[in-house]
Amino acid sequence: MTISWFAMFRGDRDVSSHELERLTELIARTPGLANGLIYTPSTTSDPYLNDGPPPVLGLQLNFSEIADLEAALAKDGHLQALPELLAGAEGAQQAMLTRRFPVPDARFRTPPGDPHCTYLVAYEGEAEDKNVWLSYYIAHHPPIMARFPGIRQIEIATRIDWCGFLPFPRVDYLQRNKVVFDSPEALTAALNSPVRHEMRADFKNFPPFSGGNTHFPMLTRVVRATAKTPRRGGAP
Numbered sequence: 101m102t103i104s105w106f107a108m109f110r111g112d113r114d115v116s117s118h119e120l121e122r123l124t125e126l127i128a129r130t131p132g133l134a135n136g137l138i139y140t141p142s143t144t145s146d147p148y149l150n151d152g153p154p155p156v157l158g159l160q161l162n163f164s165e166i167a168d169l170e171a172a173l174a175k176d177g178h179l180q181a182l183p184e185l186l187a188g189a190e191g192a193q194q195a196m197l198t199r200r201f202p203v204p205d206a207r208f209r210t211p212p213g214d215p216h217c218t219y220l221v222a223y224e225g226e227a228e229d230k231n232v233w234l235s236y237y238i239a240h241h242p243p244i245m246a247r248f249p250g251i252r253q254i255e256i257a258t259r260i261d262w263c264g265f266l267p268f269p270r271v272d273y274l275q276r277n278k279v280v281f282d283s284p285e286a287l288t289a290a291l292n293s294p295v296r297h298e299m300r301a302d303f304k305n306f307p308p309f310s311g312g313n314t315h316f317p318m319l320t321r322v323v324r325a326t327a328k329t330p331r332r333g334g335a336p
Contacts, residue, residue, distance in 0.1 A: 102134065102162045103169050104198040104257055106276065108183075109157040109189040115140070115254040118228070122185055127152065128326045130178050132168025134163045142217055144288045144317040148300055150253065154316035157189065162198070166262065169195060173264030177333050181320060181334040183267055191268040196257035196276060201242040209282045211320035214282060216252065217287045225311010234258060237275070240305070244298050245279050251278035264295045274309065280320065288315055295325040 101294030109115075115123075127136040144162065161179075163169040172179045173195075210216050227233035238256060245254050258278040281287040290296070 102164065102198040102200070103166045103195065103260070104218075105159070105163075105173065105193065105264075106159045107193045107266075108155045108166055108255070109186065109190050109191040110155050111188075111190040111255045113156065113188050113190075115186070115189070119185065123182075124321070124323050124332065126179075126185060127159070127323045129148040130161065130172050130325065131327045132143045132163055132165065132171060132194070133325040133327065134162045134164050135325060137218075138321045138323060139220065139318035140215075140321075142284045142317040142319045144217075144219070144284055144291060146216065146291045146315065147296060149315050150313045151316060154220075154318055158318055166195075170263045173262075173266055175265045177265070179266060190302045192271045193264070193266060193268045194271050194273060194276075195260060197264035198237070198255050198257040199262050199296070201246065201254040201256070203246050203254060206252050207253055215321045216282055217284045218278050218318045218320045219287055219291075220318050221311065221313060222273050223311065223313045224271070224273050225309060227274055228308040228310075232289045233309055234275070236305075236307050237293075240302055241277075241299070244295060244302055247295045247298070248279060249293055249295070250281050250286040250290055251271055251279055252282065253278070255280075276310070284317060284319075285333045 121136065137160040141154040141156065171177055208216055242254050245251065255278050259272065281290060
């Protein structure tokens with residue numbers, strides 16, 4: 101499992117290529133980072149859903165230890181440079197525990213360095229019984245997702261308590277999850293396959309929840325960590 105920090109930015113403000121370059125450099129230098137993902141808007145066709153324009157920018161920073169995440173988000177942490185870099189962007193943040201699930205073929209077919217495509221999902225409200233909700237979702241939905249043609253990754257993220265001092269508003273979503281494909285075209289093909297109808301049928305069996313959900317297609321760039329991982333315990 102992984103500790104992930106999510107930040108989603110909305111509004112009319114576009115993120116320039118220069119800002120994306122600076123953002124990539126900042127994320128890559130984050131101490132303790134396992135890897136980072138930068139999401140920018142894409143398009144798809146879903147036979148059941150159209151949740152409107154995607155966020156203008158999304159971030160998912162993954163850490164092996166929560167201490168590394170909290171150090172990066174501390175009052176004097178490395179990521180305190182983010183608000184200035186993204187001045188004027190309207191962001192919301194949440195740290196979560198991320199589970200990854202197996203897929204038949206996880207090898208991306210995109211050329212090295214090219215973005216792949218993610219369908220980002222958020223359940224923003226509350227479950228009548230969180231334990232029942234998560235137990236059902238984790239047991240039933242990923243095996244169906246894994247049958248999507250061309251799927252490369254499945255992740256489900258759930259709530260944790262966490263410390264952090266970036267000024268972006270916090271959200272407390274019940275759950276986030278994502279399915280990842282080589283390209284927007286591959287995502288669209290999957291969403292228009294028979295598996296999508298199986299997903300919708302299973303959705304009708306979910307335990308009670310409120311608050312709705314959103315689904316957004318996002319181009320996804322992977323940021324490789326360049327900083328050394330801090331040592332924890334043991335001899336210096």
